[in-house]
Amino acid sequence: MENRSILLVSRPEGMPKPENFKLTTAAVPEIGTGEVLIRTIYLSVDPYMRGRMRGVKTYVDPFELGEVLTGGVIGKVIESNHEDFQPGDIVEGRLNWADHSVSDGANIRKIDPDLAPISTGIGVVGMPGLTAYFGLLDIGKPKKGETVVVSGAAGAVGSTVGQIAKIKGCHVVGIAGTEEKCAYLKDELAFDHVINYKTDDIRKKLKEYCPDGVDVYFDNVGGHISDEVLWRINYQARIVVCGQISAYNLQSADKGPRIQGQLIQKSALMKGFIVGDYMDQHNEGYEQLGKWVSEGSIKYRENIIEGLENAPDAFIGLFRGDNLGKQLVRVSEE
Template sequence: MRIMQKQIKLINRPKGTPTKDDFKMISGPIESASDGEVVVKTVYISVDPYLRGRMNDTKSYIPPFALNEMITSGVIGQVIQSNSSLFDKGDVVLGALPWQEYSVVKENAVRKIDHQMAPASAYLSVLGMTGLTAYFGLLDIGKPKEGETVVVSGAAGAVGSIVGQIAKLKGAHVVGIAGSEEKVKYLIDELRFDAAINYKTQNVAQALREACPNGIDVYFENVGGEISDAIFPLLNNFARIPVCGAISSYNNEQADVGPRVQGYLIKTSSLMQGFTVGNYSARFGEGAKELATWLKEGKLKYEETITEGFDHTIDAFLDLFNGANLGKAIVKVADIE
């Protein structure tokens, strides 16, 4: 008798905000490992806003998910069977794996992590793709200097919270934009941002003028939409704008329309550059080492919103679009043994 497991497939291209009807939980067999393969028990699943874009059948920097196939994202797992000389049973690994309870993967599809140095889940957050996104986007494109003003949208999220802290380490005046009083308080009291704005209750343009009396030198873009519209009039000469995300428009059914940015960029000689963390794959070791050092020295803090249980994976993903998460959103599927 074959042992079965739970799996999650995408069955519809979402129109607007995804719903549970766009996904289907099924049962499938747990396979055995062939030569050069390992069986990995899923421990943590990363749920991320960029996954929404992969649900559309449009050209992007990464292929779309196929319908009636499993969704994949960052996964921390534990090897339960190994036919590879590179891994032993019990090793904790990281890889881009399907949303299912167990995966059979080739030995080069995962890498071993040291969960004694930091909690395993940290390799999906501060020491993983979100931490590296913050590190390279801010330092390579934003290039903050001491005394400059850095504004971060989505500032209490997985990327934004790390961006703001790195900017503080570089001596910048840091202003965060978030969507609740709890998050504003967290940014100021815990992460030591100089100011924080609740975009749901405050006039963002007015609040930015008050929080940025010397204008804006770096704007780390995670949100887009009306929040970004309020930024451009405050740009200083030679401002830098790393464009990481635009979550405000991910579920729009029509093209996003707003004020044109060209005039602001020309008048201030500003740089606006989109990027993905994959652009820096050759330098991941450099970024991970620096982030780990700051974490060990107590210079970086991070939060994770952990949802318990594989059955709640879809809920955790959908919660991203109503701002329910503080820091990185992660699903815990099992314990490390």
């Protein structure tokens, strides 16, 4: 058996390119005492990985050149020397972009395939879902009747944020970049209004759709979109800073309005976070998200790319706006 892996071989300058990555082949690794061998079924591609490619330490260590990339993976245990895992177990964890990975059990958790499709373990009932859940509910604290605006609303995080806000009785406005995405948010996910940032006058639409201002803004993109939303925040608004995908491929520092005065005038809260801040509460999030999905209160889409060799293009596709919902790569059959 061969084990294919995806390496980062050069640091992207601007938009990532296929030549930044390399597919290599080696023998399937052998496991030692207390370890398990996992066959990859799905792997997740996520925008935050772009920051790790810069070679600068932030809240997580950077990817090293010539090393195998890592990310969210759903896989099946095929060999085990660990008492807590048996062959056949479905697991989720931070593992290699490879056909097979070895784990000592510390970075994986079991997935119950009877509760929901296993792919949701790296989607709506995984890291993106937890990001939406804790960011909106703990920082955004939405109240019934309030107006919630979500940028990047058709992505894995944004689409979940909007649906949780609807569950809480809010007026929800989503911002996305294609008519297909806008139709999905409005017709299938029941967002109250949707703005196409590529074709609509954002300022005019925000005034129309948020006549009483914005109480909660869940920011996934930054840039000029967020500049427009922030000028409409209400007194004691909450701004949840989750991602800044508009700036991830910039080669010079991003520039924009200085908003401190606006925050003072409106007594507004602006807070950034990462899902790891809520590590000790993850089980609560998994349970509630799983319940909402099983009830049909939260719906989801997955954009599945076939083949490990296509993982780099799936990652680059995030920045082209290819995905509607969660971007996944299927490496092997379930």
